[in-house]
Amino acid sequence: MLTKEQFIDNLKKARAIQEEISKRYTDKLQESYPEHEVSYDLDNPENLCVAITDYICYGILPKDKTLDDIWVAFQTLAKKENWDIPDMKVSYDSKELIEDCLDDMSLFGEDFMVFAKYQSFYNNSCEFIVDYVAADRPTREEIIGFNAIDDEEGYQAMLKEYNEGIESLKGYRTEKMTLQALLNRLEQQNTIF
Numbered sequence: 001m002l003t004k005e006q007f008i009d010n011l012k013k014a015r016a017i018q019e020e021i022s023k024r025y026t027d028k029l030q031e032s033y034p035e036h037e038v039s040y041d042l043d044n045p046e047n048l049c050v051a052i053t054d055y056i057c058y059g060i061l062p063k064d065k066t067l068d069d070i071w072v073a074f075q076t077l078a079k080k081e082n083w084d085i086p087d088m089k090v091s092y093d094s095k096e097l098i099e100d101c102l103d104d105m106s107l108f109g110e111d112f113m114v115f116a117k118y119q120s121f122y123n124n125s126c127e128f129i130v131d132y133v134a135a136d137r138p139t140r141e142e143i144i145g146f147n148a149i150d151d152e153e154g155y156q157a158m159l160k161e162y163n164e165g166i167e168s169l170k171g172y173r174t175e176k177m178t179l180q181a182l183l184n185r186l187e188q189q190n191t192i193f
Helices: 004-024 028-032 045-058 067-081 095-108 148-167 179-189
Strands: 113-121 126-134 173-178
Touching (some): 004 067, 004 113, 004 126, 045 067, 095 126, 095 179, 126 148, 126 179, 173 179
Antiparallel strands (some): 113 126, 113 173
16 A cells, blocks of 8 residues: 555655756746745645646645645545555656657667666666667668768768767666667656556
8 A cells, every 4th residue: 555655755756857857858838837836725636636746847835735735635535536546656758768769669670789878866766767879889781782982971970979879878877678678668667657
């Protein structure tokens, strides 16, 4: 059964992940969202969902409410609505990575080897794959009908991209796997909690 500590801890993890993501992307809605607290009751599912979403996305709670209050409202509604919540897990939005992985699978095949790049969140209590790069150095033979005069520039560009990808892995935990294995992991971490 989901405990209060697990519930609050997972909300904090989700907030930490959202903060990290928002450092990389600018969202006009988020920039214009009010930073002040709004007052509303947590006695219905819609308000509770708004409160949880506002906390995860913007770090704000309803006026005079705490995460403990969110937990109490969640428990009350779970009992009232007969929700079966044995556990709660945090997910990482991986839709774009999944699309990229599917595109790469159609080009290179499901057995193409990559390095998955993991990033830790919320005091290293959870980690997710946030990127991936080709694991094997490209060769001239990969360019069909390689012509030393015409194709050398393209090969050098591929080599530069590969080296930059490998360089981007420094300081992160990595794991070598096939694109198919990567797709399976991305689909799992994309599952909503």
